[in-house]
Amino acid sequence: MKKALTAAVLAALAVGACTTQEEVAQQEPAKTEKAHAEAPVGTKMYGGPEVTTDTSKPKNDYNITINYELGMHCTGFDFTYCCVLPPYNSVQSQIVKTATGKKKYPEMLEADEKDPGVVVDGKKRFKLAYGFVDNTYSEGNKLKYWDVPYDVNGNGKYEKDENVANAYFTHLYVYKDLKGTNPKNTSADKEKAFVGMQIPVPRDNGPAGAAVPSPMSGGHLHYTGEKGTMVYTKSPVLENVPIVLTNPGIWDALGLPLTPFTDRTAAKDLLTLVESDIQPFQENWVSLVDADSGKPVIDSHSGKPITFVGTNPIDIPNCSNCHANETANGKKYNLYKQERAFWKGLGASDWIADLKATSVSILEMHDDHNGTEFMKAYDPNSRATMNRLGRDPVLCQKCHGDNVIGVLQAGTHKDKSGKEKTIPPLTEAIHTVHQRKVPLPDSQGRSGSCQGCHPAHRYDGGMEDYPITPDGKNAYADADNRDASGGCYVGRDVHSNPNKDKDGVETDEHLNAVGEWLQANVSGIGNGKGGKGLWCTNCHNQLSRELYQRDNLKNAFAQTGDTIRDKSLDEIAKAVGVSKSE
Template sequence: MGNKPLALTALSVALGLIAGCAANSSTTSKAAPADSGEKAAATAKISPNKPKNDYNITVNYELGMHCTGFDFTYCCVLPPYNSVQSQVIKTATGPKKYPELLEADEEDHSVVVDDDAGKRFKLSYGFVDNTYSEGSKLAYWNVPYDVDGDGKYEKNENVANAYWTHLYVYEGLKGANPKGTSKDSEKLFVGLQIPVPLDNGPAGAAVPSPMKGGHLHYSGEKGTIVYTKSPVLDNVPIVLTNPGIWDALGLPLTPFDDSLVRTNPLTLTEDLVRPFQETFVSLVDADSGKPVIDSHSGKPITFVGTSPIDVPNCSRCHSNETANGKKYTLYKQERA
């Protein structure tokens, strides 16, 4: 894997806008010789736009936690699951030096490779004032559950692992099935053979994805693929991450900031909910882990995005004094 040139003109323009290109232009005139008898003509020369960053990093997650059941005969309780997804764009470096999407090292999918510059990076990620979940924010790993159904609570048998036992792989997270089989004895089930570590996403045991101190991994040309069973079919593929994405998969992110939560989940109240969490992704040196400094600003290369964590009812916060205070009262005139 290397770099993908973004040669399409429209896409190059769009990425230039994302990069915050300055619309700098200069006009120079060159007059004809005075004795030529020809009228002097000015020719305009426009300098190319210069991106203000060496690299741009997109940061997002395409899902909120909005889901529904097929009817009202049952209730769906969703597990905490929120991914960090990014792409890394090397900006244009000169005329006909188009922006490029950077990909991963062939052997290590946590390493970003800039082939032209001969550089190797990693993508450090995290959440502002939200570095853990289990404990005062969430009761998940500490709640016992007999995952294998043998009547005993054993190691890794908890709710956090029980939620994912319907998912399995044969080898890796790219949908590989070397033996072309559907035998249960060949399957590696998430939560059983692949336990989910504390404060990690469901791929954590295979590809570390902690709440704090982790690095994004590249989903490659196929994406992140696991399997599940349907009533009539085995090996139904589920794409958890699309191809060409750097991600930390399915983190147990909550809407509670570290600085606001001190006790246990049973004492949490709605005024503590922060439904839009700030995510950051930073470019660091692959070997030393030191921040990569942008040549334009002289600052570490870090970008931020929003991770939406849904709440049951927006009006419980916004249609009262919690958001409006005593000064703004128009919300009192609203009628459902």
Template sequence: MSYCCVIPPYNSIQAQAVESGRFGRLPKLLSPNDNVKLYYYTRDNSYSEGNKMKYWSVPKDVDADGHFDSPGDNMANYVWTHLFIYKDLEGTIPQGAKDKDRLRIGRQVRVRIDSGPSGKPMSGGYLEYAGKHGGNIVMTDTLVPQVKNLPITLTASYIWDALGLPLTAFNDSTRTGTIRSVTEKDFQPFQYSTVELHTGDGKAMRSKDGKPYSYFGTNPVDIPNCYACHSRNGKAAQMARDEGLKYSDEEYKYWKSYPDESEYMARLAEASINILSLHDKHHNTTFLSDYKSDAPGNRLGKVGAVNCADCHGDNVSGNLQEPRATATGYKAVKSKPLTEAIHSFHLAMVPMPDGAGRSQACQSCHPTHFQNASMNDDSNPYRVTDRYGEGRFSKGDIRNSGGGCYVRRDAHSNPDAKPPFFLNEYGKWQLENVSMRDEHGKKTGELRGLYCTNCHTKVAQKMYALDDLVHDSTQEGKTIRNKTLKEIIDAVAGGDSKKFASLADPKATGDNEVLKYYSEHKSAVLVKNVAKKGLDLKPWNHPSGGAVPYNAASAGNDWWLAASEPHCADCHIAPFVEQDTGGKYFPIDQPNKYSLYRYSKGHGSLACQTCHESTHGLYSTRYEGDDRTVDITTHQQALQYSPDGKYSGPVTCAACHTVNEKGVPLQLAGTEYENDYWASVTLAHYMREYDQKKSISELIKKYPYKMSKEAVTKGWK
């Protein structure tokens, strides 16, 4: 953080509270109206600034006065200054308000040490509740001068949230010494964030046996592996030396002069300078123009730390306008979207195919630490690269590697996952042609699972582009998701099955379709403009008007928004799909299309994440014993809701409802659903927020047993 920031430290604690339906009563989703509050904290992780992270102590000219001596002149404030409010976090714009009345996050609204941008502290406190319209609404500007004050809803409806905590992977009790002494053995990447139920006046609520109502969830946080290639004998470090760039070697030498400096931290510092020096060399930037090789702090001098999003648009942080209007320290320009720039460059330079041709680069660059500290060194057989970034699975299967938030973690890479999978025809193609085959294309007889590039595909983006839904859980309207495989291949690849396979399971060899996923990305239609002159914007599916793509409004294009992200609905049969919110969180999502998983709700206004966990950590997570499991935290999290203490899949009906011996809620007694657990699960997924007020007879009429039974039979595997 002392040198550059790709994306800001940002981990939220989100929860929903449900009063279970005892004795056959309906469960109830709790809100502040029920005189309750939710208290949060992260176990053994109450601070970050200091010997875990440098953020508030990194100087940066936040107020653009040319100096680093103003109150709030630090990186923790700087990275958020493109976001603003006028009055509150509910999106209120007072009548007659002007640009000068904006309260910018980081300037007028400073971020307190060890707190998130909304003010929630890491040390613990009460979650903020978002009602039916969502909450934590901030604003930003777009590339279109007339489109200003664009609201961004950071918390979905009916969620309790501690937004954007600057969490690290280091525990209080084990992080001793200075930040210079951090080693890979210190990493605990799956943090235990805990929520307790309190009364409205702040008293802990307890069960009849005196135990507090307390549950924990997983907060994944880690550091990418830039240091492997960008320091010492890594390819990028050698490349810099070959080009006559010496700063990174000077950086390493300086930090190794401190007796408590770990090899890991020295290489991390070297890698940061290596990246900036190569960027200066190849893109004519001046990040190291005032580099000070003997300074104990602020080693970039008057430039200050570099924020990648000053030039590269990033929807994740709400930075749609480039160059970023509040950038200081160097000349900012409009460049490629951040995700496109990073992925395209690395996939072109180091595609790193494994034995099947899939890129090892995804798993090599993204974080790869295990929760068990003893696995965080080169002796770990699942580690994807050696200490200098050379791939270990070039002749093997990258899916056999592991560590971090992706591979060898959740249900998509769990060989013990059991049907029903509820797959549509495309999902069945992935199961047959990818998940059940090894790196040589031979059938394995067991699940190898999916890789990053099987979800992040042009197929997924094409499906989204062709959607014009009338009803989400039944998939009424226009879509190819519920079509035959032949119809899907026709729509996606013009009937060419080989081309379709190259898009559905892209390889880093040959035409390098993994690279082309980023370099040839086509921006989705954002809205229609029906005005002959000026702007008169209508929804994307308006019958007339000119199409306005996302990249016309956002320098981040449509990356990380619903238009470009994978969806459950890509592979899974309806109703096991996301919600169409009607564009409730526009431009994050759009009307008549599936929203992002994390914004979607199902029956009883429950978030999909409430029962299935978050993306990349979906139940059931892979369990290989307490010592060798990548993410033991999420496995333990699932067991909190287990009906028998062993089951660790998605939360069952019994967690909230009184159920019969089949596990079916008692509300369905006397119906055809009564003795069919999976059909009742399907019914629950058909239901949407507006269905919860219906009587059982009305519900069964709308979603008859036959329809649910057919979905189970068709999508079982």
């Protein structure tokens, strides 16, 4: 069923906030997709939203928004040794049929009730094809994930579909479908279908498997309906904890293994990739095609295929800046040197050799600090090019809890006194040790490790004014962290873009009392003060945790329930038990 939208909201809509209509000449279906995949990757300057002079006669027949809900996702691409997070980038869209007259409202189009892959507009039936410009595959020259063996069922043998890609999400399960259906109202493991086991993840696909295919190329978006996309996981005290992977009412390609390397870049040997090859803002396209023939649907205004583009962010963290040298290892840990020398001997670039060395450094230090034995069988004299650990790769979430991927159960370990202790969540473990050991302050005492560790690569591949030096120092130790160039934080409108109100986008502000205070006293952007914006710790601090603890949302999607976030500063201070000045 189609839903009418208010004319005030969407009648003048021509392009989504991060979406522009791409001009592609009419071609046959197969050739059209190839043109998208191999389109030149050039910077497209956004000139602001296009609004027709007569809002009752929009410029397009349909508008397609493109979104990725997790912000700047960062992951490694080499899972042969270890990795903190799996690849996981979704394509999320909505399609709006524009108004056709003064008394015709725009309509949000939904799916055929019997086929979630078909868009219905009256008697017309379409599909939403999707892909990435010059990024049509991952496994191989861009990613080592499916080709890395992992004993998923733990029987000591490598069997069909036993690899890291199928090992990462085995904590997630369904009973019947991705809508949370549980026909027998049970929690018995024998009734569950686990991701990566009963539901193997196809190569270059998202974790939903064959049930809802999400390939890197040649795929179509699926509609999430009224319930969204839902799986289950276990918690320490509960079975069947629902995890909503995609909200209701979204056209979705779930959890694609996207990398920041284009096809053109990856045409060379993976070992020769360099850091400037990283392209963290991948161009994503969604096209409206005929459901039966696959031919492009032509816009009646422009005479061109209806295709929109957006940005899908993916980057690689900066661990090697410290862990591939003495900054992290000091004189005590030395195995990284042998690992680096091995890969350099095979012709690897300095960056790739550093990434390999970093994995060994992290695992050696983890063993020393926590009593694990990840490096027990490591053979520095081995000539193996897949894995020299003498064991399966180390997946952090097999021991640590991690809300990001829905691992709610953590393992236990014995400390040096022999006491059994719960292993801390992954984010707590990583952030605690790095904030204590390497806060990397700037001249104002603000930690630079936020953007020093989290990735900050740029669209143009440039490394000048990068926030962390090659040997793991804060490049702005004597200056201001916010002066760094680009990346996932600096330059973003919501954080620190001094040109927010004059760069052609003019992003609106939606501030509560805390946000208004930060704008007036810290940011100085959007109020004529010419400031530099916020820094990470202005929001990621104790207050944000206090606010979160007092949220009692009945429905996060509908934003119903109780919160103190919309109260005055006086009311918020009273609720968290501090004075307004504190």
